[in-house]
């Protein structure tokens with residue numbers, strides 16, 4: 001299985017349980033692993049045979065600027081479903097970190113995996 005990774009992707013979004021928290025956009029940090037449906041591009045050297053990671057980042061930024069979530073869990077689910085649904089990835093692992101929310105810790109958040117990495 002081949003994996004595309006996107007490390008420490010900073011995205012502006014409206015997120016938080018209390019209503020006041022969602023009034024102003026905050027920066028979240030994503031670490032993403034995306035399984036490829038096949039490894040054809042390793043032989044063909046052709047961008048159309050793979051998942052274009054630039055397009056993935058653009059779609060994530062686009063959707064997270066237009067949407068608002070209360071829970072990091074719900075935001076993470078939305079991003080995983082977007083990547084699998086729009087880009088045909090059979091498996092995604094996503095870490096969503098909210099920095100600077102609680103005193104005494106750097107960041108908090110969730111890690112979720114969706115799909116089946118053995119399908120690729």
Ligand SMILES: Nc1nc2c(c(=O)[nH]1)N=C([C@H](O)[C@@H](O)CO)CN2
Pocket residue numbers: 015016017018021070071072073098101
């Ligand atoms: N499991 C979770 N717990 C909490 C979340 C969350 O998204 N998932 N969010 C909050 C608040 O938004 C907090 O980060 C700031 O007030 C609390 N707990």
